[in-house]
Amino acid sequence: DIVLTQSPATLSLSPGEKATLSCRASQSVSNYLAWYQQKPGQAPKLLIYDASNRATGIPARFSGSGSGTDFTLTISSLEPEDSAIYYCQQRVHWPPRCSFGLGTKLEIK
């Protein structure tokens, strides 16, 4: 099974700063990687799919990059409402399934 390792576990930054979140896969997932944002008490929200495509309605300050085993979610200029846990997710074609990383908790000072 493919394991996703996210780093750092926790990130504390100020509004206006840039956040860089990492996700590393134990084997290549091509570009089949997504990023989700989850706030306390809420369901996850899709931000990025296929490594770099923003989901509908997601602000341009969120961007994704990478392929193979190394991926990055960048938030260019942090807003207070970006405080959340961010999960990466990979999917495989066969058998069709997916798995998630353990998450990065982003705190806005």
Place this chain on the structure above:
Amino acid sequence: DVQLLDSGGGLVQPGGSLRLSCAASGFAFSNFPMSWVRQAPGQGLEWVSSIGGSGNNIYYADSVQGRFTISRDNSKNTLYLQMNSLRADDTAVYYCAKDLSRGSQTHYFDYWGQGTVVTVSS
């Protein structure tokens, strides 16, 4: 607007059964694959099962294979998860989730229910 309303959770004893439901509205339900994803208390996300739009192409995580059954009733725009032989480690919030793409299963989820809590305890 797309809405997914999860229900059916509750407290059940180990070895017991529970059926979750997810009522969908605001999109062509039968065109989209659907999934269940769970989150144990204070933990990350775990994909549980997925089903194609017509009710075929059913897949399960190893952890629930043989105990859980996913199904859908497209005439009622409703997704189900029948959970049998429940164990303590099945305790979680269970979310239904809509696949991003109509047709084939991408396992990218663009809409989620609010979640229903399942607690397995004696």
